[in-house]
Amino acid sequence: MFATATRNFVDEVDPGGLLIPVRSLNDSITLLTVVVSQKRFWCWQKPKYIPTDFTLNDILTGDTPITPVLTEIDFIKYNGTYGDNIQGSMDATFIHSNVNAEGKDSSKLQFSFGSLKKDEVDVRKLLQDSKKSLIDMSHSLIKQTKKKRQVFGVVKERIVTSQPCSVIEEVQQAGECGGTLSLCGPKSPKVSLKDNGSLSKDSNVTMEIPKNTTLAYALIDLEVKQDGHYELCLMSNKGGFEVDSPTQKGLVGVTGASVPNNPEVTRLAEELKNLHAHFQLLSSLPATSKASLLKIMTGIIEDQAALSALQSVLDQMLVDKSANMADISEAHKQSIQPVLEMLKELECGSEGQTEHSASLLSALHLLTSALDELTHDCLAALRACSSPAVLKIVELLVQCLSGSGESPASNTNVAALPEDVLANLEHLFTSSDVSLLRDGDTARIQINQLQEPGYRPLIMCIALRGLHALAQCV
Structure with missing residues (x-):
């Protein structure tokens, strides 16, 4: 609290x-x-x-x-x-x-x-x-x-x-x-x-x-x-x-990371390309596992403190290979335990392929890291847009933003979104230094002119793409 x-x-x-x-x-x-x-x-x-x-x-x-x-x-x-x-x-x-x-x-x-x-x-x-x-x-x-x-x-x-x-x-x-x-x-x-x-x-x-x-x-x-x-x-x-x-x-031990001098779109495309294997791993999970993880993650988004607790546990697991929840409250344990159980279940199903399970841990850690960086109102907006149908449209917009060469999202699909969902999307984009633009029968998003380079567009794209990977075929 x-x-x-x-x-x-x-x-x-x-x-x-x-x-x-x-x-x-x-x-x-x-x-x-x-x-x-x-x-x-x-x-x-x-x-x-x-x-x-x-x-x-x-x-x-x-x-x-x-x-x-x-x-x-x-x-x-x-x-x-x-x-x-x-x-x-x-x-x-x-x-x-x-x-x-x-x-x-x-x-x-x-x-x-x-x-x-x-x-x-x-x-x-x-x-x-x-x-x-x-x-x-x-x-x-x-x-x-x-x-x-x-x-x-x-x-x-x-x-x-x-x-x-x-x-x-x-x-x-x-x-x-x-x-x-x-x-x-x-x-x-x-x-x-x-x-x-x-x-x-x-x-x-x-x-x-x-x-x-x-x-x-x-x-x-x-x-x-x-x-x-x-x-x-x-x-x-x-x-x-x-x-x-x-x-x-x-x-x-210098804190912070230097920001490349490349244009924002080029940098975003390069970063997402480097992270492609993580999203691919999430999307290749069995449909039932993806459905369960999507439900669990969208539920945790509702509690920012529980999300931060999950992030801390995954941080520790990447270093120590163990989940020590001694400092986690009972309420938060109940929220994050299903994620840890899902990880264990998928690890057992990998038939000893420890490299695969470690990559899955890294992929989930990537997603929760991005979610944990979002503000409370951005998480609320994201939660309102986390249905598979909406995430499919948003993924097309992200592809356009990253300059992947994919076609922009159809304006018909975007216009068909409920007004409250569209308002939440626009709020999420604006808070991430991104604008939603409509031109004829297409819609796209673009990075705003920034006074200083930042990571907010990248963080938003990781959160959206990670949830979309879990929403595929759900």
Whole structure:
């Protein structure tokens, strides 16, 4: 619940920016907290951020700690409502501007954080103090981070609550599933969880959030030299450790992936071509297996927290070949267990062909990785477009976008889509920097002119093509 709230908050107030949502109330995030950045499997995935129990002063040598200059300012007064069918309302009041949007839906997410504060470090003073400071290269955290070629940074700013809040989750299940998540002031409204079938259940699920709780934070990465000197990466997140070998210069463990200079369409076509084997493997599964996986995956899309939990388990399985769900909640275990059982079933059916089963794991990991990068409203739009008939039309549009030489989708087929489905498709495309264009009897999508190259069109195409692979012959 808390992770879903903070992620959607960051997606709304700082899309594509520097803010990182806090995933757990157990994460104690203060200014200058050391956070490890762990690179992911796919180039377009955001790094995985792991807060530590240490601050910058804890890993420095000497007895004179850095005393940062701290400032606190009003950040935002935030209230929002988001519906699973994309129609929603949002009211965010910044210090110098207002943003408003309205709508309603029977299943929705509601936020009411009230007035939030931003704490930040004076980076110029921190830069000056860092010139006289050395990192203790014998510290256990440094040794482990360097050995795994990870990067660490320190928290330079954070968004905190200025009053007690509550997180309330409302879920409706039985054919249609959705949720309402509400963050409010000290008084919490009653929430009912009801099945849409003949049986119903009422329940209150409330999580109290105290004052001064960190909701999101921003990092400044460190570039660490062999002698313990370090520099703050002021313009980009390219921290790391200087390597030992005299024949290797530069840093290892740099976060993020460089974006090729090729035009966007060419890059997209090349990336999808490189991933073709994964989609082919999914589409070649037995029809019953594909139908089951499609049903399971479209169900998991309804719960963003469960989707993230599945992604974490598949991450671990790619490395350790085992699924450790000790840190997964019981509710999320019930959601993701069918996927793991399906993997095991298909592995047994491969008659010992471990290479095939490993490829299937990678293919599912690719699909869930793309889904996990989508925002809540994009997942809602995708869920509304996940029927085999719609996915077949969307696949033709993706082929056109990637420049594969295939004919554009028939405008007749696109026009035959229900208005709500078409609206969801257009929202998904627009959120992914793509436009839906109609010209006579054809329809196509094209990448918008981007100020900076990004991976959003690729992520959308992977999600759509992966679901379409499971929907073939279903």
